[in-house]
Amino acid sequence: MKYISTRKNNEQVSFREAVINGLSNNGGLYVPKEIPKLPSSFFKTIEDYSNNEIAYKVLHPFVQESLNEEQLMQIIEETLSFPIPLKNIEENIFALELFHGPTQAFKDVGARFMSRCLSHFKTKKEQALNILVATSGDTGSAVANGFFNVPNVAVTILFPKGKVSPYQEYQMTSLGKNIHVIEVEGTFDDCQQLVKKAFTDVELKKRIKLSSANSINIARLLPQMLYYFFAYKQLKPYVNDKKVVVSVPSGNLGNVTAGLFAQQMGLPVSKFIAALNTNDTFLEYLTTGIYQSKPSVLTYSNAMDVGNPSNFERILYLYQQKIHLVRKYIAAYSFSDADTLEEIMQTFKKHNYLLDPHGAIGKLALSQYLDGNSAGVFLGTAHPQKFSEVIQKVIPEYVSKKVDLRNCNKQTISNSYQEFKEFLHSTI
Numbered sequence: 001m002k003y004i005s006t007r008k009n010n011e012q013v014s015f016r017e018a019v020i021n022g023l024s025n026n027g028g029l030y031v032p033k034e035i036p037k038l039p040s041s042f043f044k045t046i047e048d049y050s051n052n053e054i055a056y057k058v059l060h061p062f063v064q065e066s067l068n069e070e071q072l073m074q075i076i077e078e079t080l081s082f083p084i085p086l087k088n089i090e091e092n093i094f095a096l097e098l099f100h101g102p103t104q105a106f107k108d109v110g111a112r113f114m115s116r117c118l119s120h121f122k123t124k125k126e127q128a129l130n131i132l133v134a135t136s137g138d139t140g141s142a143v144a145n146g147f148f149n150v151p152n153v154a155v156t157i158l159f160p161k162g163k164v165s166p167y168q169e170y171q172m173t174s175l176g177k178n179i180h181v182i183e184v185e186g187t188f189d190d191c192q193q194l195v196k197k198a199f200t201d202v203e204l205k206k207r208i209k210l211s212s213a214n215s216i217n218i219a220r221l222l223p224q225m226l227y228y229f230f231a232y233k234q235l236k237p238y239v240n241d242k243k244v245v246v247s248v249p250s251g252n253l254g255n256v257t258a259g260l261f262a263q264q265m266g267l268p269v270s271k272f273i274a275a276l277n278t279n280d281t282f283l284e285y286l287t288t289g290i291y292q293s294k295p296s297v298l299t300y301s302n303a304m305d306v307g308n309p310s311n312f313e314r315i316l317y318l319y320q321q322k323i324h325l326v327r328k329y330i331a332a333y334s335f336s337d338a339d340t341l342e343e344i345m346q347t348f349k350k351h352n353y354l355l356d357p358h359g360a361i362g363k364l365a366l367s368q369y370l371d372g373n374s375a376g377v378f379l380g381t382a383h384p385q386k387f388s389e390v391i392q393k394v395i396p397e398y399v400s401k402k403v404d405l406r407n408c409n410k411q412t413i414s415n416s417y418q419e420f421k422e423f424l425h426s427t428i
């Protein structure tokens with residue numbers, strides 16, 4: 001399987017190169033040249049396969065050029081070392097809980113898969129790879145955890161001071177070793193700006209080999225296809241002849257794009273829903289046909305506060321830029337912070353199930369779309385514990401996890417590029 005750029009050119013690279021490069025050399029995102037179909041017999045008997053067997057079947061065609069059977073099996077085993085259960089919440093509504101990994105958000109799967117691929121790709125003789133990540137919380141924790149102690153790879157994470165939860169900060173800063181954390185006096189956009197500037201700094205790139213672990217990296221995206229297969233496997237006994245709908249709490253649209261890939265492989269899902277907070281760029285595109293990025297707005301579901309979703313380009317590519325095809329496969333809904341709190345409270349009261357703010361938006365969007373002929377799954381993308389400050393607004397008795405930030409490893413800088421660059425030079 002070769003990978004090509006969403007902004008077409010002659011470039012064709014292996015999985016290994018796509019992972020190491022991160023972004024194509026013409027600024028496009030890497031996509032697989034074709035998406036292989038699995039036989040319908042596989043879906044008829046999917047419950048006979050273990051999760052690891054499913055993962056191998058799904059991922060093997062995408063990586064076979066760069067990883068042998070044994071390496072892929074080992075990566076899968078390490079990546080999927082925690083349960084991904086499907087819970088029935090109310091009639092025809094199910095939650096796929098993706099938050100039982102080490103940092104309690106779905107990004108653990110992508111970060112673990114990517115780090116383990118890289119550790120096979122990097123040899124000792126090569127120059128060490130420096131991964132730069134700007135984060136509003138969850139990406140930083142998952143990447144820090146996934147790359148901790150990976151040989152020949154150093155990670156630098158930038159987060160906006162005071163704008164991540166104490167628990168997220170603890171998850172990033174408690175590791176040390178090859179994980180460097182910078183607290184920036186500024187916003188998430190400032191952090192992203194510093195990272196972008198580093199990637200275009202020719203002088204810096206001569207001295208340091210840089211790469212990214214944001215969801216533009218294809219190695220983070222591909223393993224996310226597995227969620228949808230695991231959901232279908234567990235949902236199948238309940239479905240009968242109903243259509244299957246999946247609602248995905250979305251920010252950069254990486255997770256929903258992975259679902260669309262799974263559908264193209266043959267997975268019987270009739271519709272995907274991009275569940276959005278007030279950052280509704282994608283909904284406006286579906287409604288008006290015009291894509292207009294916006295500055296991001298801060299909400300309770302902060303991992304979805306994205307005004308210019310990077311994977312939009314992959315979705316357009318998948319449907320040959322045709323909006324009627326995008327509309328055929330994806331719907332979108334947007335909800336406010338007030339809707340989010342109300343949903344957390346109601347679901348807790350009526351069904352004794354605790355939603356995090358992202359999952360709450362996923363469930364709201366699903367309920368809006370569902371009719372009597374379909375069964376739906378929403379993704380629980382984060383553990384409620386990570387957002388206890390929000391949950392306590394409607395469930396005051398909810399107890400938050402205490403964290404000790406005294407022994408954290410972080411450095412504070414202003415939002416000046418010069419300071420950031422000096423920091424990078426000091427870490428190599």
Ligand SMILES: *Cc1c(COP(=O)(O)O)cnc(C)c1O
Pocket residue numbers: 105106107138139215249250251252253254255256303304358381382
């Ligand atoms: C990152 C994240 C999202 C958004 O996922 P995308 O792939 O960026 O659309 C949703 N929920 C949580 C908890 C996240 O961490």
